[in-house]
Amino acid sequence: QAKNQGRNACRFHSESVYAQAFERLGLENSLRLAVERNEFELYYQPVFAADTGRVMAVEALLRWHHPEIGLMTPDHFLPLAEETGLIFPIGRLVLESACRQTRLWLDQGIAPPRVCLNLSARQFHASTLADEIAAALAESNLPAAMLEFDLPESCLTEKGPKTDSLFTSLKTLGIGIAIDDFGSGHSSFSLLRQMRTDTLKISQDLVRDPAGSSGNTEVIQAIVAVAHGLHIRVVAPGIETVEQLTSMIGYECDLLQGFLFSPPLPTEEMTAFLRQGIPPPALANRI
Numbered sequence: 001q002a003k004n005q006g007r008n009a010c011r012f013h014s015e016s017v018y019a020q021a022f023e024r025l026g027l028e029n030s031l032r033l034a035v036e037r038n039e040f041e042l043y044y045q046p047v048f049a050a051d052t053g054r055v056m057a058v059e060a061l062l063r064w065h066h067p068e069i070g071l072m073t074p075d076h077f078l079p080l081a082e083e084t085g086l087i088f089p090i091g092r093l094v095l096e097s098a099c100r101q102t103r104l105w106l107d108q109g110i111a112p113p114r115v116c117l118n119l120s121a122r123q124f125h126a127s128t129l130a131d132e133i134a135a136a137l138a139e140s141n142l143p144a145a146m147l148e149f150d151l152p153e154s155c156l157t158e159k160g161p162k163t164d165s166l167f168t169s170l171k172t173l174g175i176g177i178a179i180d181d182f183g184s185g186h187s188s189f190s191l192l193r194q195m196r197t198d199t200l201k202i203s204q205d206l207v208r209d210p211a212g213s214s215g216n217t218e219v220i221q222a223i224v225a226v227a228h229g230l231h232i233r234v235v236a237p238g239i240e241t242v243e244q245l246t247s248m249i250g251y252e253c254d255l256l257q258g259f260l261f262s263p264p265l266p267t268e269e270m271t272a273f274l275r276q277g278i279p280p281p282a283l284a285n286r287i
């Protein structure tokens, strides 16, 4: 009997491996179709100035309207997009769509100063990136300074001569560079200056537990002090509670973002929000 159980266990194991493989294949096929049909949409989350409560930027965040599953967030499909290379056509759709929308906001007189787009390390290292950005800017007739790219910390730490020239071409175009999730990996302060970074986003883990027992206070204080010394602005993302807001204002973060103020919004809602132009209630009584 034990033998049978063993055989069954093995059968179940291989079934689950097949199931996983089928699921992956299914998702990969749907993702390919999604690119062809452009089933993607950008949501936008506002980023506020800590001192005035004004919207200083919006971050574009990718969503996929999967025909059967419904609205999907990037964590569920970006790893596969990266693995299959589909991240490149997806990235182009994101870039074009964000530039078009920013142009519309400009024409309506409600554009935020900056629109932030995420790039993965793989996208950042693609040789065509600078040309694609320049083309999208030209097509929408957008000032380059309105775009800022959020790069993972690894783009700083794993850099080589090719990355140096890419940073240079982005800066030459006039594009802003932000380092995402700072303080989560092997952060390098000296590279921040060398790469002429404009913005630094503190890791959400640090923001979540700003007064944690593991010395988070000191880490955040150090990040803000060095960033300000280098004239780099600091964003505190992922603020969900009034306590976190109080801490981040106390640490002198320049920009604030999080569910406490607004979740990522579909374009129409973001447009209405920009048109209203009033600070969110959580900030209004502090300024």
Ligand code: C2E
Pocket: 045, 060, 061, 062, 073, 074, 075, 078, 094, 117, 118, 119, 120, 123, 150, 180, 237, 238, 239, 240, 257, 258, 259, 260, 263, 264
């Ligand atoms: P990220 O760059 O760290 O973006 C912030 C994530 O935190 C977003 O998740 C956002 O919805 C979420 N968030 C914002 N405020 C709060 C808050 O107060 N609390 C909590 N718990 N979460 C908050 P989302 O939209 O699911 O995106 C996840 C990640 O996917 C992003 O992380 C980014 O790395 C990546 N991503 C999103 N859009 C793109 C894109 O167009 N291209 C690339 N390459 N990556 C993207």
